[in-house]
Amino acid sequence: MTIYLMCFFLFVMGLYCLIAKKHLIKKIIGIAILDYAVNLFLILIGYKSGGIPPVLFEGMNKQTFSQQSVDPLPQALVLTSIVISLGVLIMMVSIALRLYEKYKTFDTSEISRLRG
Amino acid sequence: MLVFYTLLAIMILGSIVAIETRNLLSSVISVGIVGFTLSILFLMLGAPDLAITQVVVEILALVILIRATISVDNTAIEKHRDTFAMVSSLVFVGLFLVFASYAFLEMHAFGESLMRTSQHYLDNGLAETGASNIVTSIILDYRAYDTLGEATVLFVSVLGATVIMRRIGRKRGVNL
Amino acid sequence: MGMSLIVKKVTQFVIGLIFLYGINIILFGHLGVGGGFAGGVILTCGFILIMLVFGREKAIQKMRTNVAHFLSCIGALAFLAIALLGYIDGTFFFNFIDHGKEFHLHSAGLIPFADIAISIIIVSAIFTIFVLLVFFGRFVGDAEEYENDEEYVGNIDRNL
Amino acid sequence: MQQLYPLFVAIPLGVAFLILLFPKSLTKLVEVIVAIAEIILLIMVIALIGHEPFSYFIGKWIPPIGITLVSDSISTLLLLLINIVGLLSLLYSFKYMEMYTSKIRFYSLFMLMVAGMSGVVITGDIFNLFVFLEIATISSYALVGFGCEHEELEASFKYMILGSVSSTLILLGIAILYATFGTLNMADLANSILANGINRSVLFAEGLFIMGFGLKGAMVPFHAWLPDAHPSAPAPISAMLSGVLIKACGIYAIIRVVYHVIGMTNITHIILMSLGVLSMVVGVLLAVGQWDFKRLLAYHSISQMGYVMVGIGLATPLGILGALFHLMNHAFFKSLLFLCSGAVEYSTGTRNLKEMGGLFKRMPVTSSSCSIASLSISGIPPFNGFWSKLLIIIALVQAEYYAIAAVTVGVSFLTLVSFIKVQRYSIFGDLPEKLKNIKEVPVLMGTVLVIFAVLCLLSGLLYPFFGNTLLEIARDTVIDQQKYIQLVLQVVP
Numbered sequence: 001m002t003i004y005l006m007c008f009f010l011f012v013m014g015l016y017c018l019i020a021k022k023h024l025i026k027k028i029i030g031i032a033i034l035d036y037a038v039n040l041f042l043i044l045i046g047y048k049s050g051g052i053p054p055v056l057f058e059g060m061n062k063q064t065f066s067q068q069s070v071d072p073l074p075q076a077l078v079l080t081s082i083v084i085s086l087g088v089l090i091m092m093v094s095i096a097l098r099l100y101e102k103y104k105t106f107d108t109s110e111i112s113r114l115r116g
Numbered sequence: 117m118l119v120f121y122t123l124l125a126i127m128i129l130g131s132i133v134a135i136e137t138r139n140l141l142s143s144v145i146s147v148g149i150v151g152f153t154l155s156i157l158f159l160m161l162g163a164p165d166l167a168i169t170q171v172v173v174e175i176l177a178l179v180i181l182i183r184a185t186i187s188v189d190n191t192a193i194e195k196h197r198d199t200f201a202m203v204s205s206l207v208f209v210g211l212f213l214v215f216a217s218y219a220f221l222e223m224h225a226f227g228e229s230l231m232r233t234s235q236h237y238l239d240n241g242l243a244e245t246g247a248s249n250i251v252t253s254i255i256l257d258y259r260a261y262d263t264l265g266e267a268t269v270l271f272v273s274v275l276g277a278t279v280i281m282r283r284i285g286r287k288r289g290v291n292l
Numbered sequence: 293m294g295m296s297l298i299v300k301k302v303t304q305f306v307i308g309l310i311f312l313y314g315i316n317i318i319l320f321g322h323l324g325v326g327g328g329f330a331g332g333v334i335l336t337c338g339f340i341l342i343m344l345v346f347g348r349e350k351a352i353q354k355m356r357t358n359v360a361h362f363l364s365c366i367g368a369l370a371f372l373a374i375a376l377l378g379y380i381d382g383t384f385f386f387n388f389i390d391h392g393k394e395f396h397l398h399s400a401g402l403i404p405f406a407d408i409a410i411s412i413i414i415v416s417a418i419f420t421i422f423v424l425l426v427f428f429g430r431f432v433g434d435a436e437e438y439e440n441d442e443e444y445v446g447n448i449d450r451n452l
Numbered sequence: 453m454q455q456l457y458p459l460f461v462a463i464p465l466g467v468a469f470l471i472l473l474f475p476k477s478l479t480k481l482v483e484v485i486v487a488i489a490e491i492i493l494l495i496m497v498i499a500l501i502g503h504e505p506f507s508y509f510i511g512k513w514i515p516p517i518g519i520t521l522v523s524d525s526i527s528t529l530l531l532l533l534i535n536i537v538g539l540l541s542l543l544y545s546f547k548y549m550e551m552y553t554s555k556i557r558f559y560s561l562f563m564l565m566v567a568g569m570s571g572v573v574i575t576g577d578i579f580n581l582f583v584f585l586e587i588a589t590i591s592s593y594a595l596v597g598f599g600c601e602h603e604e605l606e607a608s609f610k611y612m613i614l615g616s617v618s619s620t621l622i623l624l625g626i627a628i629l630y631a632t633f634g635t636l637n638m639a640d641l642a643n644s645i646l647a648n649g650i651n652r653s654v655l656f657a658e659g660l661f662i663m664g665f666g667l668k669g670a671m672v673p674f675h676a677w678l679p680d681a682h683p684s685a686p687a688p689i690s691a692m693l694s695g696v697l698i699k700a701c702g703i704y705a706i707i708r709v710v711y712h713v714i715g716m717t718n719i720t721h722i723i724l725m726s727l728g729v730l731s732m733v734v735g736v737l738l739a740v741g742q743w744d745f746k747r748l749l750a751y752h753s754i755s756q757m758g759y760v761m762v763g764i765g766l767a768t769p770l771g772i773l774g775a776l777f778h779l780m781n782h783a784f785f786k787s788l789l790f791l792c793s794g795a796v797e798y799s800t801g802t803r804n805l806k807e808m809g810g811l812f813k814r815m816p817v818t819s820s821s822c823s824i825a826s827l828s829i830s831g832i833p834p835f836n837g838f839w840s841k842l843l844i845i846i847a848l849v850q851a852e853y854y855a856i857a858a859v860t861v862g863v864s865f866l867t868l869v870s871f872i873k874v875q876r877y878s879i880f881g882d883l884p885e886k887l888k889n890i891k892e893v894p895v896l897m898g899t900v901l902v903i904f905a906v907l908c909l910l911s912g913l914l915y916p917f918f919g920n921t922l923l924e925i926a927r928d929t930v931i932d933q934q935k936y937i938q939l940v941l942q943v944v945p
Binding site: 001002003004005006007008009010012013014015016017019020021022023025026028029030032033036039040043044045046047048049051052053054055056057058062065066069070071072073075076078079080082083084086087088089090091093094095096097098 | 120121124125127128131132134135140143144147150151154157158161162163164165166169170173176177180181183184185198201202204205206208209212213216217220221223224225226227228229230231233234235237238239241242248249250251254255259262263265266267269270272273274276277280281
């Protein structure tokens with residue numbers, strides 16, 4: 001319970017960074033922290049006390065393995081989610097660099113040609 | 117158990133530094149601390165696949181982010197605080213936290229995974245797919261369609277970045 | 293271009309190991325820890341190391357960007373083809389090759405091939421993006437020169 | 453047909469990967485390939501209409517172990533919209549995209565967006581829905597910034613930040629549902645929720661889903677990105693974004709989650725209705741004062757999505773029918789309006805209504821199709837917009853929401869006012885000196901506009917012919933949660 005809340009605290013810090021900060025790189029950092037928090041949360045819910053990694057090695061007892069191993073499905077989901085967040089990061093950095101080239105600033109309060 | 121709390125506390129501290137520091141480079145490096153601590157935490161939580169992936173992805177992400185910051189001549193951020201944005205975001209964040217803790221009261225306790233569908237993977241994964249790494253058997257056999265989507269996401273984002281970074285977007289001479 | 297002699301010598305020694313480790317992780321992803329994605333990113337990090345130590349010209353000699361672009365499409369098509377091959381025996385993504393012996397390289401049907409396809413996508417795509425980021429903004433001064441050029445990535449090779 | 457269902461994703465993906473291998477000199481061939489792929493997809497969807505609902509197990513893994521694809525009438529309806537609007541926008545972009553560089557990459561991103569949306573629509577697994585949502589939205593970020601000008605990059609960045617936040621919220625919702633029930637299959641989740649009742653974690657997850665999908669679908673408190681992003685994109689992409697993307701990624705996902713996974717409750721009913729009314733009113737009020745043609749249309753998208761949301765939230769059969777009908781009509785007339793604005797921009801080089809005037813003399817095809825679309829969106833009989841708005845209003849009156857019905861009529865009137873303004877300043881009036889030499893758009897673009905205009909007219913008038921096979925079945929599917937569970941799990945719950 002406490003550990004879920006701590007993980008969630010990380011999540012809301014990412015949200016705070018996104019809303020309150022006006023700097024493009026800081027906003028990207030906010031998104032990165034959000035992704036860390038969600039990935040961590042997925043792994044936390046799949047953890048079993050004293051669990052072992054879900055990898056079988058030769059000679060291991062399959063019975064005890066399937067009782068002791070942690071939940072493998074969230075790990076698969078997080079693997080997908082890490083790749084997706086890398087993709088989003090690449091796109092965001094490229095757009096931010098292009099914006100810097102155009103406006104010569106990273107400050108969103110100065111990047112505001114669009115209004116209404 | 118204590119080690120999880122300690123590592124998570126380090127992550128929270130690292131992200132506070134990353135959010136609040138005025139120097140861009142130190143901000144990016146603090147994010148690196150958060151990411152690397154996360155990979156240690158993954159290792160402790162029984163996810164070595166993720167730990168490897170997180171480390172290498174973190175390296176790449178840091179290199180890319182540092183590339184973005186060194187293009188700026190002055191890496192310090194000027195001081196201007198938007199009090200309204202700060203207060204409103206704090207209120208929003210606080211509400212979010214309250215609702216979350218309200219919801220978490222009914223979730224299973226930490227360390228008691230539910231394993232409703234996953235037990236099938238653990239019991240039959242090796243026999244049905246032949247991969248002794250159950251995570252691989254999930255991502256490349258049981259849920260391979262997701263992985264197709266995942267690879268496509270990376271492909272799309274790289275394609276998108278090449279499109280965004282091309283020198284000339286619109287042709288000259290055509291009207292507009 | 294590049295760093296001092298000591299760094300270069302050490303890198304020459306280490307780089308082979310890094311590539312071997314990456315390939316190992318890709319091929320044995322279904323038996324031990326790892327997989328196509330992690331191995332692919334490790335290989336890419338090897339390329340980035342070459343780029344940092346020997347200068348970017350050397351890295352681009354090893355893998356030209358249009359080759360990388362081509363390879364990423366081929367990798368994606370290969371993965372899609374693996375998915376469609378399942379139709380031979382029924383449905384989309386059906387792992388139809390016989391599974392072989394447990395705990396051996398040939399034990400999981402199509403999974404190693406899927407790993408290889410993914411790692412090709414990852415290596416080529418991330419290498420492309422990295423080169424792009426490194427060279428971005430380097431031609432700002434003479435943008436007019438490229439008025440007729442459409443593909444920015446294409447310029448990079450020509451300008452080295 | 454049943455065996456070929458995954459090809460709705462595989463064909464656009466394959467085409468997108470393949471055409472990047474062609475050199476720039478073969479752009480014409482690429483255009484032919486892309487058009488053929490879209491036509492094949494459209495034929496496949498038409499073959500699917502009226503088909504019995506079925507579920508498809510990828511890799512022969514039965515649910516909840518593997519990923520399941522589900523075909524029922526609502527996914528068919530969305531697939532039909534995606535492919536009609538996709539094909540026509542593609543034909544339009546052959547000529548329109550001449551003014552941009554890197555056309556092959558544009559087509560590739562376009563096909564990836566189509567693949568992403570189709571993936572969202574056909575899937576029966578909630579995490580898979582998230583993955584394909586990301587494909588569709590990431591390609592749309594790149595397409596919004598395709599011109600690489602100041603405003604476009606800025607809009608793209610804004611869209612991207614909000615889009616990433618919404619994706620993260622959705623992923624968190626998925627994580628909480630997984631933590632509570634230990635499964636990812638939507639039907640299996642629905643079954644578990646029916647068995648255990650709705651508890652607080654489910655409510656929290658539902659809130660996260662409504663926030664996340666509401667951000668993707670630009671409901672009013674979360675609408676900030678849409679008026680920037682949709683006008684900045686090239687016109688065919690604006691048509692795709694406003695025409696189908698906000699529906700496939702926003703409205704459709706909300707329908708699936710609220711009706712099929714979690715089940716409609718009183719709280720959800722109130723939340724969805726208030727979101728709908730807010731979007732309707734705020735969208736139209738912001739639209740009236742706009743002078744930028746495309747921005748005005750973007751605000752109207754918010755307002756019209758509000759109508760759909762009111763119908764969905766009402767949860768009576770007639771309301772849902774009206775909402776689905778309006779969803780379809782909006783796809784036609786809003787795409788047509790965006791394509792018309794693109795045509796005007798192509799010929800005159802401006803989007804500012806004050807600089808236009810008298811276009812009817814020079815551009816008769818564009819002007820008349822624009823008029824038809826304007827009449828449709830403002831709900832003038834006999835065009836399609838009238839019938840669907842009428843259905844929603846009747847449903848509201850039947851459910852005794854008289855005040856909301858009055859608001860709906862008022863919003864419709866304001867829509868009419870703002871489109872009279874558009875007509876007055878662009879089509880009628882005097883031709884400014886600057887625009888004396890403008891020409892009508894090329895034949896292919898004109899044909900697309902005419903086809904859309906005909907669709908706008910016919911989808912209103914021919915309702916008795918297709919209403920039964922397309923819309924009323926979809927309405928029954930939306931309401932019947934049990935049938936959905938049974939379809940996927942093939943057990944009696």
